[in-house]
Amino acid sequence: MSSSEPIMASSGQRSLRGPAVWSVVLILGLGGWIGALIVGDPHRAWRALLINFLYFTPLASGMVTWSAVIMAARGAAMEPMKRSGLIGVAFAPVSLVMFVALWFGRSYWAGWMHYEGLSQGFWLDDTFVFARDGIALVILWALAAIFVSRLRRGRPKVLAAWLAFTYCAVFSLVAFDLVMALDPLWFSTLFGGYFFISGMYIAISAWTISAIFQRPPADEEHRRDFGKLIVAFSLLTTYMMFSQLIPIWYGNLPHEVRFVVPRLRLSPWRWFSLFLVLTVYLGPLVLLLGRRWKGSIPYLTAIAMLVLVGMWVERWWLVTPTLSDRVTLGLTELSITAASLAALILCAGTFSRRMPPEFPEEGRES
Amino acid sequence: MAISYSEMNDIVLEPLRVPRRLYFVVVSGLAALVCWAAFCWLYQIERGLGVAGINHPAGWGVYITSFVFWVGIAHSGTLISAILYLVRSRWRTAVSRSAEAMTVFAVMTAGLFPLIHLGRVWVVFFLLPYPSERQLWPNFVSPLVWDVVAVSTYFTVSAIFWYVGLWPDLASARDRSVRLLGADHPRTKFYRYLALGWSGSGNEWRHHGRGFLFFAALATPLVVSVHSVVSWDFAMGLLPGWHTTIFAPYFVAGAIHSGLAMVLTLMVPMRRLLKLERVLSIDQFESVAQTMIVTTLIVGYAYLIEPFIAWYSGDIFEQQFAWWRATGSWTWGLIYWSLFLFNVLIPLSFLFRKVRRNLVVLFIVSILVNVGMWLERLLIITGSLSHDFLPHNWGHYFPTWVEFSILTGSFAWFLFWFFAFSRLFPTIALSDLKADAERDEPPRPKIKRARTCIQSVRKATSGVAAVFRSADALMEAVRNAREAGYERIETYSPHRLIGAEQLLGRGSSPVRYWCLIGAVSGLTAGFGLAIYAAVLNNLIVGAKPPVALIPYCVIGFEGTVLLGTIANLLGLLFHARLGPPKPPRWYDERFSVDRFGLFVGCTPERVASAKEVIASTAPEEVHVVE
Numbered sequence: 001m002s003s004s005e006p007i008m009a010s011s012g013q014r015s016l017r018g019p020a021v022w023s024v025v026l027i028l029g030l031g032g033w034i035g036a037l038i039v040g041d042p043h044r045a046w047r048a049l050l051i052n053f054l055y056f057t058p059l060a061s062g063m064v065t066w067s068a069v070i071m072a073a074r075g076a077a078m079e080p081m082k083r084s085g086l087i088g089v090a091f092a093p094v095s096l097v098m099f100v101a102l103w104f105g106r107s108y109w110a111g112w113m114h115y116e117g118l119s120q121g122f123w124l125d126d127t128f129v130f131a132r133d134g135i136a137l138v139i140l141w142a143l144a145a146i147f148v149s150r151l152r153r154g155r156p157k158v159l160a161a162w163l164a165f166t167y168c169a170v171f172s173l174v175a176f177d178l179v180m181a182l183d184p185l186w187f188s189t190l191f192g193g194y195f196f197i198s199g200m201y202i203a204i205s206a207w208t209i210s211a212i213f214q215r216p217p218a219d220e221e222h223r224r225d226f227g228k229l230i231v232a233f234s235l236l237t238t239y240m241m242f243s244q245l246i247p248i249w250y251g252n253l254p255h256e257v258r259f260v261v262p263r264l265r266l267s268p269w270r271w272f273s274l275f276l277v278l279t280v281y282l283g284p285l286v287l288l289l290g291r292r293w294k295g296s297i298p299y300l301t302a303i304a305m306l307v308l309v310g311m312w313v314e315r316w317w318l319v320t321p322t323l324s325d326r327v328t329l330g331l332t333e334l335s336i337t338a339a340s341l342a343a344l345i346l347c348a349g350t351f352s353r354r355m356p357p358e359f360p361e362e363g364r365e366s
Numbered sequence: 367m368a369i370s371y372s373e374m375n376d377i378v379l380e381p382l383r384v385p386r387r388l389y390f391v392v393v394s395g396l397a398a399l400v401c402w403a404a405f406c407w408l409y410q411i412e413r414g415l416g417v418a419g420i421n422h423p424a425g426w427g428v429y430i431t432s433f434v435f436w437v438g439i440a441h442s443g444t445l446i447s448a449i450l451y452l453v454r455s456r457w458r459t460a461v462s463r464s465a466e467a468m469t470v471f472a473v474m475t476a477g478l479f480p481l482i483h484l485g486r487v488w489v490v491f492f493l494l495p496y497p498s499e500r501q502l503w504p505n506f507v508s509p510l511v512w513d514v515v516a517v518s519t520y521f522t523v524s525a526i527f528w529y530v531g532l533w534p535d536l537a538s539a540r541d542r543s544v545r546l547l548g549a550d551h552p553r554t555k556f557y558r559y560l561a562l563g564w565s566g567s568g569n570e571w572r573h574h575g576r577g578f579l580f581f582a583a584l585a586t587p588l589v590v591s592v593h594s595v596v597s598w599d600f601a602m603g604l605l606p607g608w609h610t611t612i613f614a615p616y617f618v619a620g621a622i623h624s625g626l627a628m629v630l631t632l633m634v635p636m637r638r639l640l641k642l643e644r645v646l647s648i649d650q651f652e653s654v655a656q657t658m659i660v661t662t663l664i665v666g667y668a669y670l671i672e673p674f675i676a677w678y679s680g681d682i683f684e685q686q687f688a689w690w691r692a693t694g695s696w697t698w699g700l701i702y703w704s705l706f707l708f709n710v711l712i713p714l715s716f717l718f719r720k721v722r723r724n725l726v727v728l729f730i731v732s733i734l735v736n737v738g739m740w741l742e743r744l745l746i747i748t749g750s751l752s753h754d755f756l757p758h759n760w761g762h763y764f765p766t767w768v769e770f771s772i773l774t775g776s777f778a779w780f781l782f783w784f785f786a787f788s789r790l791f792p793t794i795a796l797s798d799l800k801a802d803a804e805r806d807e808p809p810r811p812k813i814k815r816a817r818t819c820i821q822s823v824r825k826a827t828s829g830v831a832a833v834f835r836s837a838d839a840l841m842e843a844v845r846n847a848r849e850a851g852y853e854r855i856e857t858y859s860p861h862r863l864i865g866a867e868q869l870l871g872r873g874s875s876p877v878r879y880w881c882l883i884g885a886v887s888g889l890t891a892g893f894g895l896a897i898y899a900a901v902l903n904n905l906i907v908g909a910k911p912p913v914a915l916i917p918y919c920v921i922g923f924e925g926t927v928l929l930g931t932i933a934n935l936l937g938l939l940f941h942a943r944l945g946p947p948k949p950p951r952w953y954d955e956r957f958s959v960d961r962f963g964l965f966v967g968c969t970p971e972r973v974a975s976a977k978e979v980i981a982s983t984a985p986e987e988v989h990v991v992e
Contacts, residue, residue, distance in 0.1 A: 077454070119680025165663060172667075176678075189612035189675045193667075228452075235587060242919065243594060243614035249916050250602040251609055252909060255681075291874075 019349060022342040029339025036332040046105035047323055048333040052340045053098040054178065055202065055315040057137070058171055058195075060095060060344060062203025063088030063210065064144040065167040068160035081222055082151075083355060084210040088203070089148050090351035092141040094343045099137055102178075103130050111182035111323060118184050129177050136170040152356060171196035182322045186259045188248070194240040198311065201233040201280075205307040210348075212301055220295040227294025230307060234284035241281065262321040269321050272313060279310035312337065369644055371800050371860055371960035378535075378794045379542050381640040382553075385789050396782040403775020406768045407482055415485040417768045424751040424763035428773055429483035431743045435624070436476035436776065437517065437596050438617070438739065442625025443469025444524055444589045446654075447531070448582040457653035459798040460646045463535075464636065465629050466528040467791070471783040472628075473521040475776050480513075482772060503903050506896035507910055509598045512920045516595040519928045523588055526935055527581045533574065533944070534797035534958070536561035538860075541955035556790075558947045562939075565949035566957050568870060569822070570942045571862040576875035577938035581931060584885070588927045593621040595920060600746065606687035607750035610675070612668055619664035623709065624739035626658045630732035634725050636788060645794055648723050655722040658713050658735075666710040683755055690753055691745065701745050708738025801861040804837070813841075816848065816871035823856040823950070824943065826967025828992050830976045831952035832985040833961050837863055840962040843983040844869045847966050850979045854967030858957040877937040884933020885926045892925025893918055952991045961986070 037045040067082035107113060112124045122128060143163045150156040172192030180191050208226040211218040218226065248256045263269045277283075284303060293299050320328060369377070410417050420427040443465035450458035481487050493514050494504075504511055540557035547554055564570060597617035600608040630651065637646045676688035691702050712734050715721045722728070748763045765773075787793070823829070834840040840857060844866055847855055857866045896918040904912050939945060950965070957963045964985075966976045973990055980988055 120678055123678065168667070172671075187675055187679045189610045189668075189671050190615065191611075192671065193612065193615060239587075239590060239594075240615065244611045246598065246916060247601045247609060247611050247613070250598075250908075251604055253604070253609075255679075 032335030058199025880937025888929030
């Protein structure tokens with residue numbers, strides 16, 4: 001298709017089968033969350049919004065970034081799959097709205113606001129935090145949108161590399177500001193790196209499901225490649241977490257172990273840690289060991305789903321023990337999660353219908 | 367212009383001839399430097415470690431810096447070969463062999479430095495981890511023990527990985543040597559024994575392909591683990607500048623960064639000296655440079671995050687140390703800021719295509735990066751030791767002539783081995799080059815695997831052997847032979863032919879079970895050894911429980927990779943029937959160059975009909991084997 005032709009028409013996705021259903025889920029989820037905010041525990045409701053922002057934003061932007069990484073790395077084999085990743089860009093408005101909403105509830109969840117005389121000074125001034133993170137997110141989403149738009153005219157390889165770089169930089173910043181700073185007395189140089197790598201892990205799992213459900217679905221060879229990437233990123237995420245854990249465990253310094261001790265030593269958090277080891281850290285290595293397993297549609301879908309659920313729990317596990325002594329996992333969290341998921345599916349579905357059936361120069365690279 | 371298989375053999379194997387006098391002069395010079403360094407080491411052993419500049423508070427200096435540097439150099443060899451093999455990247459082919467060799471020689475160099483640093487080298491066995499039957503307590507919680515386990519595993523796995531990849535090319539060297547020098551020439555014998563009787567049979571290729579995949583899969587996480595373990599030598603300490611969580615990935619990225627730079631340093635001149643221009647294109651160098659952009663960004667990220675978190679933490683020790691490193695004295699300050707220049711800003715010039723494609727610039731940048739990476743290790747290691755928590759404990763470190771001599775000797779030692787390698791072994795993966803050329807051809811229709819598998823030809827006493835010009839003709843002959851009911855069939859080719867394997871009904875190689883069993887045994891043995899030693903001694907060190915599972919993950923992981931690799935190798939040797947130095951008697955030396963072979967085993971009565979079946983596919987030659 002030439003660039004002058006109208007870009008419209010044929011849907012590559014069938015995720016739009018139930019827009020009405022997803023609209024209902026969105027409304028109910030949002031209603032449930034607002035209800036929890038008004039009549040329930042507002043701390044918990046805002047925390048749930050934060051968790052979902054930290055989960056869905058790296059997921060959606062990561063899907064686009066994966067397409068960029070594949071292009072920048074000349075991964076010709078995965079090129080035909082990029083369309084199913086690009087739909088993540090449609091989540092941009094929702095992501096930004098969630099971020100703005102977090103500003104209004106910051107006194108309920110922004111842990112650093114409850115400390116006085118912090119050494120970080122101006123860095124943890126809440127206006128400055130939101131200003132820089134907001135600018136960073138706008139840049140990221142803008143780059144993602146420009147990347148998708150330029151794809152209609154050619155192969156923006158340089159832009160692809162910039163997008164990948166920006167993704168890492170932005171989510172490092174988000175990790176330091178919106179997760180690490182929840183406990184401003186705790187710090188880890190690796191936390192930013194862990195956060196963006198695990199974000200890419202969430203994104204590859206989501207991209208796998210998107211590629212399987214696109215029409216025509218990913219063929220066996222591509223499914224195997226997705227399986228390998230899930231295994232690779234599960235190992236990489238595990239490595240980053242272990243690399244962070246072991247110096248902290250070894251040093252046993254009070255200001256460092258305050259992150260590790262509740263999660264590894266105290267019940268019930270420790271059981272969630274074990275759950276994470278089994279599902280998202282080491283699970284995929286064992287569960288996707290077989291060559292045939294990686295190629296099977298139902299099996300690969302199930303494992304990708306497992307990782308997605310597990311990584312949601314991981315985001316919850318990163319945030320909640322810092323802000324609460326109790327395990328808070330119920331309707332409040334599920335309602336905003338359902339609303340975010342519905343928003344992602346509706347946005348992605350709408351966007352996919354507007355994508356061209358074929359990008360110029362698709363598959364030309366060898 | 368496409369290069370024929372025969373030309374590939376000529377280009378890659380031509381450097382294996384007896385070199386010119388200049389080569390021997392250079393090698394002799396390197397050997398002299400190594401001898402001088404050995405003398406210095408002996409001098410140090412005789413006089414004691416006092417002849418080196420290491421002293422309180424900087425107990426680790428040039429030796430440990432060089433150890434970390436050389437382990438880092440060792441990284442990109444396996445990285446290029448293993449990871450790029452897994453992701454099926456084409457630019458791997460031309461550089462993988464030399465990079466793998468570089469890995470082996472760099473680990474050999476790195477391994478010398480802990481011995482040199484020990485002082486009393488005769489008690490080196492104290493380092494080896496084994497249950498404490500002699501009242502020696504291998505503390506598996508100690509990063510120094512992890513180091514021994516990780517580096518020795520890395521050396522073993524890298525050497526095996528390199529050697530297994532060499533088999534097909536050693537066979538090519540053997541066959542060429544037979545033609546040029548005769549079967550009894552020492553050089554021919556050298557290649558014959560090293561090639562383990564490789565004949566390029568379909569059976570060998572099948573197991574080799576699968577086994578090599580598992581080697582790559584095991585080596586890839588090993589690459590990451592080894593330099594992580596090296597980084598933990600420092601990160602487990604509580605010194606400012608050392609105790610930081612980012613060290614593991616930061617060291618790994620730095621190691622790959624310096625390793626890729628060393629690949630460029632070695633391969634740019636090698637391409638010219640060995641006349642490899644036709645198989646080693648500028649594109650491959652450009653790919654190395656592009657990969658270096660990624661490592662540059664990761665290294666730059668770590669350089670920025672470290673001082674940022676030092677400030678963010680509010681820890682006065684970290685803050686003062688970060689400030690001192692950047693501004694404290696002109697020497698350390700110069701080193702600190704030169705890191706940004708050498709390791710980040712200069713390699714970022716690779717963003718420009720013209721720079722990436724200019725070999726002279728690539729060569730210069732690669733040397734600057736290596737200088738920068740060595741200085742980075744020096745700054746990390748001796749900087750923190752020289753400037754810890756207590757001002758009255760602060761000190762200085764400057765290497766002595768002994769340390770400088772041994773450092774220079776280490777480069778000579780490394781280059782000596784690399785020079786020897788470049789004239790003794792094929793420096794480019796010849797069979798991979800041919801396989802790549804095959805992939806450039808229009809794809810053949812997909813062949814469905816035959817329902818029944820053929821039988822081995824090992825026990826065949828008679829049959830018909832044929833030589834074909836092309837893989838297509840060979841496969842046609844295989845198809846005909848199978849249709850005619852022959853069950854003992856084997857193919858021979860200069861690279862792997864998946865289609866022929868399908869026609870012969872061969873399934874997945876059982877090597878995978880060997881690898882899995884080895885890996886699980888290694889995991890169990892690693893944890894078992896560490897737990898056994900801990901229970902036996904039952905000592906509490908550093909407020910850690912006697913049995914500490916978190917650090918034992920390192921031992922368990924290294925055990926998994928080590929035994930997985932060894933079992934994989936054994937399985938590969940067993941199933942591919944490698945070991946006897948001579949290939950089967952119907953083997954033709956052209957099979958390792960550009961011809962494809964077929965052997966159909968049958969009783970003497972069926973030989974005539976077998977010959978007829980094969981002749982119908984227009985082979986180049988047909989022989990009766992009796």
